[in-house]
Amino acid sequence: MDTSYWSTSRLLSTAARLNENRDNERLRSIGVTHSGVTILKVLASAGSMSQVKLAQIVRVQAQTVGKALERLEMRALVTRQKSESDRRVTFVALTPAGRTILDEVQQGEGVPLGGAGYAEEDLRAALISVINATRDNLLAPGPVPEPQLVASA
The missing domain is CATH 1.10.10.10 (Winged helix-like DNA-binding domain superfamily/Winged helix DNA-binding domain)
Structure with missing residues (x-):
């Protein structure tokens, strides 16, 4: 697919x-x-x-x-x-x-x-960021900024 x-x-x-x-x-x-x-x-x-x-x-x-x-x-x-x-x-x-x-x-x-390990933690952090930014942007007037994705070292 x-x-x-x-x-x-x-x-x-x-x-x-x-x-x-x-x-x-x-x-x-x-x-x-x-x-x-x-x-x-x-x-x-x-x-x-x-x-x-x-x-x-x-x-x-x-x-x-x-x-x-x-x-x-x-x-x-x-x-x-x-x-x-x-x-x-x-x-x-x-x-x-x-x-x-x-x-x-x-x-x-x-x-x-x-999953397990750092990749799972990075994915969870990125998804939480997307969810929070999307929720916050739905409530805020004006243009919609892109969510900031955090990658760990």
Whole structure:
């Protein structure tokens, strides 16, 4: 397949999809997905929060998070509880079993994710730069400057 004529957007989305598919294959053995691990990481870092806030943090629709949470809740990796004061709000929390699975993934116990080495770190830094610049430029008036890509020595 000749990718030399693809737009940057198509290259990024294809790379993201392939990376997520690779990670999902590796995660299948412990019964979680790439999106599930992302949710577990957010909850481990930020603590219990509303489902809407969780969706905002991971930048997806609340319905999309809801489907992933159903799968995580069935495995007892998260809990969901309606707010007492507003029944429309659902709070999500990481369970001890969810923490254990997350620890296994993060320690790479039989489920290595992503690449390894400096090339992976350089790619991550470049992608973070592109994402931040694109997000910032969407909010800023005027011409759109090019993102600054950082290469390590």
